[in-house]
Amino acid sequence: MPVPESFAPVMTDDRPATPSALVAAGYVAVGAVDDVPMLEGRRTTVRGRRIAVFRLPAGFAAIDADCPHAGGPLHDGLVADDCVTCPLHGWRIDLTDGTVVGEGARVGVHDVVERDGRIYVRPGAGDGIAGACAGHGDGTGACGPHADRPGARGPSLDGAAT
Amino acid sequence: MSHPATSTTDVLVVGGGIAGQSVCEALRDRDADLRVTMACEEPRLPFDRVSLSHLLVDGKDPEELRLRPDGWYDDHAVETVVGDPIVDLDPDAGVATLASGGAIAFAHAVLCTGSTPLLPRLPGVELPGVIPFRGPEDCRTIRRAAAAGTDVAVIGGGLLGLEAAYGVASQGARATVVHLSDRLMERQLDDPAAELLEPALRGLGVTVLLERQTRLILGPDRARGLRFADGEQLDCGLVVVAIGIRARTDLAASAGLECGRGIVVDDAMVTSHPRILAVGECAEHRGTVYGIVAPIHEQARVAAETLVVLDAAGPGMEVDHGSAGPAPGVPAEPDVGEITGGRTLYSGSILSAKLKVMGVDVVSIGDGDVPPPPGAPAADGAATSAAVHDRAAGVYRKVVVRDGRLAGAILVGDVRGHELLLDGVNNAIEVPDPLGLLADASQASPADLPDGAQVCNCNGVCKGEIVAAIEEHDLGTTQEVVARTRAGAGCGSCKPTVTEILKVVRGGRVDEATYLCPCRKQTREDLAAVTREQSLESVSELSAACGAGRDCGACKPGLAYLVSEVNDNRHREERHARFINDRVHGNIQNDGTFSVVPRMRGGVTTPSELRRIADVAERFDVPCVKVTGGQRIDLLGIQKEDLPAVWEALDMPSGHAYAKSVRTVKTCVGEQFCRFGLGDSMAAGIELEEMIEGLYTPHKVKLAVSGCPRNCAESLIKDIGLVAIEGGWEVSIGGAGAGTVRQTRLLARVDTKDEALALAIVFLQYYREHGEYLERTAPFVDRIGLDVIREHVLDPERAAALMERFRIAKAACDPDPWRERYAPATANQFSDLDGDATPIGPPDRAATLPLTRVRPTTPEAPDARA
The missing domain is CATH 3.30.70 (Alpha-Beta Plaits)
Structure with a gap:
């Protein structure tokens, strides 16, 4: 299948070629390739940042692990070819650029590289942008006051326990 | 569609507007054999003039507004004459002469000549650049001028004028509405209602000049502006005149028919000559000329019945059509019989309009107790009004009561309950508490309407007819209901109500665009067919086969259920799809x-x-x-x-x-301990739960077993509820205890507990096979229909097959997924990747x-x- 342009940083070889060079460039090894099942996400914490790593048909992708809406665990979301749906209220995040579909918000996108069967992650420089509440400026992208807004962008996520 | 020099017909319809078309259709509904000829003056077959403003706003092709396609006229044997006006009518001889020189001999004729725009006698009104707002040609002129940035002045602040101004503003040009009265739409709205339109107008950049009398249109070569009575001037490049209509009576008058403000007709729609009828904006009935669409259709139906009666009586026969009762909105006097011979006669219409003015919903019904124009006499007697007026929210709701009966209403910004109010005005209901009625109306939904309430005022379709059509023909979409009942096929303003009724009848679920994969517009049936045909066993195979689930992935749990169900749970489980x-x-x-x-x-x-x-x-x-x-x-x-x-x-x-699976079976204590118990509800519930646990379903399924009709386990609001009764068990389905609370519907009474459990399971399997993903049993039962469900689950052969498929699926399901603690299904099923030595919380x-x-x-x- 064609490689989306936005995955170019993952797939091209202008990144350091050896594990030691990757570490020197600021990457951290977070596990083996097979530690993340295809079309699922897993979380890691690198230099204090919670990062969700996804394994996609075109390669790996990494974004902030917390949904900008209500802090939902994006690594537990439903994953499509290049999109994840938050399990809490169905917000959809484009894995190629971190934008939240239809919301004007954005989560941080991080560098992720596969070398010799291992996954290396380097936290990106940019923070997420919580478009609806840019004034918070706390860099988490989390947005408490808006947590109650209707967020049913996806399927009904009826999760009542009983 | 050619016509000979002289042709002969039973019914000649003169005029190809909405009225003419409506007469043809009403006639064909009643008689397939009468020869019908429709003569259209304009060079086109009838189009929907009510929707003319759409042409202005979106530049639609006039062809799209055609009321019926060409083929309709052939299919219904309606001869058409297009672009050849009738210039002379001889009622006694029964001959109409066409402008081309041809002639049509007729037994009866219906005049549907409509109206012409009223043009004020102003100096300069004949200049180029002064146009009415009437036909597609006018729309093109207005659009072209607006697109070129021309400032447009609209004379007239009634509905038509506001529509013209909206069209201009939507093209990005400046529009100024010049209105003689001190408020917009003064015939329909009072001051507070009219005021609420102003913010919307301002938002669109439309300027409104009230109480301006135009004295002359400035020239000299073409329209350059307006001068008002006070000497003030307004520059503009185009003047649109929309101050009203005048009935076209010239043909009728020259034929010797009695004309007032329109062609005078009686309650059978017959003019002063017994073989000529008149319908629509050209007709004057009991002193009123109607300029809106709904009465036209009512009149057309009455005219069609009259024509059928006249035809049956034979040529030259006099028929006493009798007279209709009092007008709608006037309570009928008891003991005064109507001599109508079972026929429908016309007693007039309550004027009502539901429209969007500048994007604001407006409904006006009957007598709005609006201030009369200066000089006009005030209405008889004092009206009692009750109103809520919320300027901030842009909402105004008012009901008008005269002599203790509902006479009219004005609703702006929030038109909930307008169907109820229209029905109340039509029937002149007694209103002891106007404020209470206002409150009730804001709570009203189409579900509250009586069956006799008219929903489509254009085509005269009542709620009961719509409900019956939905049930009888198993209609699932608004489109189907419109096609079958014609409700919503007129101006279309009642379509949301039709959809609401459909939802009520179908239990909250309407089939429009029920896609399992909305991104790829694929339905459950589509995807199930692909899965079966290609023997697919996993979501990945299904995605590869047709793309479902690849775009946003949100539908993957639905696909996973589909794949598991089609394969009787012997599918390949993929956790990424869950x-x-x-x-x-x-x-x-x-x-x-x-x-x-x-x-x-x-x-x-x-x-x-x-x-x-x-x-x-x-x-x-x-x-x-x-x-x-x-x-x-x-x-x-x-x-x-x-x-x-x-x-x-x-x-x-x-x-x-x-x-989304079988959840819990709730039980009451039952006969083991309860002194009222008739059945062992605890044991039955435990047994039932054991039989079905672990099975996935289209949506969650909650069950209950009660040991007696006191129903302490709340069986009657469960997806499947069992209740022990004296001598047996009741199995009921489709209840809901959350969201919209619904009581279950009884599926069957059976003699033994085992039969009850088996029936519950057979229904469960039927739901597993036919439910849409995320469709609970309440809407499912409504959608499929209890009768259809009974046909399947109570039929021994079908029930046995359902039970067999249930057993296969149950045998293949995982009774305890928590055992994955010993053998995880995926890598790091419960844990994070490596990371910081001391992860943050x-x-x-x-x-x-x-x-x-x-x-x-x-x-x-x-x-x-x-």
Whole structure:
């Protein structure tokens, strides 16, 4: 299948070629390739940042692990070819650029590289942008006051326990 | 569609507008054999003039507004003459002469000559650049001028004028509405209602000049502006005149028919000559000329009946058509019979309009008790009005009561309940409490309408007819209902009501665009067919085959259910297609933790189980222990990585309280202990739960078994409810205890507990096979229909087949997914990747959630967020 342009940083070889060079460039090894099942996400914490790593048909992708809406665990979301749906209220995040579909918000996108069967992650420089509440400026992208807004962008996520 | 020099017809319809078309259709509804000829003056077949403003706003092709396609006229044997006006009419001879020189001999004729725009006698009104707002040509001129940035002045602040101004503004040009009166739409609206239109007008950049009398249109070569009575001037490049209409009576008058403001007709729509009828804007009935569309259709139906009666009587026969009762809105006097011979006659129409003015919903019904124009006499007697007026919200709602009866209403910004009010005005209902009526109307939904209430005022379709059509023909979409009943096929303003009624009849679910994969517009049936045909066994294969689930992925749990159901659970399970709850077998909570509900069949437990649960809660510092609505115990706030350890410590199987699956069977104590018990509800509930647990379903399925009709287990609001009765059991289905509360509907009474359990299972399997994903049983039963369900689940042969497929699926399902604590289904099923040696904690919920966690186990803990 064609490689989306936005995955170019993952797939091209202008990144350091050896594990030691990757570490020197600021990457951290977070596990083996097979530690993340295809079309699922897993979380890691690198230099204090919670990062969700996804394994996609075109390669790996990494974004902030917390949904900008209500802090939902994006690594537990439903994953499509290049999109994840938050399990809490169905917000959809484009894995190629971190934008939240239809919301004007954005989560941080991080560098992720596969070398010799291992996954290396380097936290990106940019923070997420919580478009609806840019004034918070706390860099988490989390947005408490808006947590109650209707967020049913996806399927009904009826999760009542009983 | 050619015509000979002289042709002969039974009924000649003169005029190809909405009225002419409506007469043809009403006639064909009643008689297939009468020869019908429609003569259209304009060079086109009838189009929907009511929707003319659409041409202005979106530049639609006039062809799209055609009322009927060419083929309709052939199919219905309606001869048409297009672009050849009738210039002379001889009622006694029964001959109409065409401009081309041809002639049509007729037995009866219906004049549907409509109206012409009223043009004021102003100096300069004949200049180029002064146009009415009447036909597609006018729309083109207005659009062209607006697109070129020309300033447009619209004379007339009634409905038509505002529509013209809206069209201009929507093209980005400046429009000024010049209105003689002191408020817009003064015939329909009072001051507070008219005021609410102003913010919308301002928002669109439309200027309104009230109380301006135009004296002359400035020239000299073409329209350059307006001068008002006070000497003020307005520059503009185009003048649109929309001050009203005048009935076209010239042909009728020259034929010697009695004309007033229109062609005078009686209650049978017959003019002063017995073989000539008139319908629509050209006709004057009881002193009124109607300029809106709904009365036209009513008149057309009456005219069609009259024509059928006249035809049956034979040529030259005099027919006493009788007279209709009092006008709608006037209470009928008792004991005054109507000599109508079972026919419908016309007694007039309540003027009502539902429209969008500048994007604001406006409804005007009957007598709005609006101030009369200066000089005009005030209405008789004092009206009682009740109104709510919310300037900030842009809402105004008013009901008008005269002599204790509902006479009219004005609704702006919030038009809920307008159907109820129109029905009330038509029937002149008594209103002892106007404020109460106003309150009731705001709560009203189409579900509250009486069956006789007219929903489509254009085509005269009542709610009862719509409901009957939906049920009889199993209609699922608004489009189908419109096509079959014609409700909503007129001006279309009632289509939302039609949809609402459809939803009520279908139990909240309308089939329009029920896609399992909305991104690829694929329905459950489409995808099930692909799965079967290609013998697909996994979501990945299905995605590869047709793309479903690849775009946003949100439908993958639905695809996973579909694949599992089609394969009787012998599919290839893929966890990436499952919601997180089904990947880790717990219910995700608002902070990303999970809840753990162990199996407790029938809500029956033991001291040792309770002791274990208590120990686990303490050992894992479980934040909250709660009894659920389904009679289970819920441990809330468990971290994902702790799930396997918690399950191991509990040493109890999963209670499946997280999946779209069979959930709980709730029970009452029943005959084991209860002095009223008629059946062993606890044992039956436990047995039923054991038979079905672990099965996935289109949506969650909650069940209950009650030991007597006191129904203490709430069986009658469950998806499947069993109730023990004297001598047997009742099995009922399709209840709902949340959202919209619904009582179950009785499926059947059976003699024994085993029969009851078997029937419950057969229905469950039927729902598994036919339910849309995320469709609960209440809407499912409404959609499929109880009768159809009974045909399947009560038929021994079909029931046996359903039971067999159920057994296969049940045998292949996982009765306890919590055993994955020993053999994880995926890598790191419950854990994170490697990372910082000391990972930071979970997201700070204090910053992201408004809720305070209930921690009854540590009530003394200080609240850090205080």
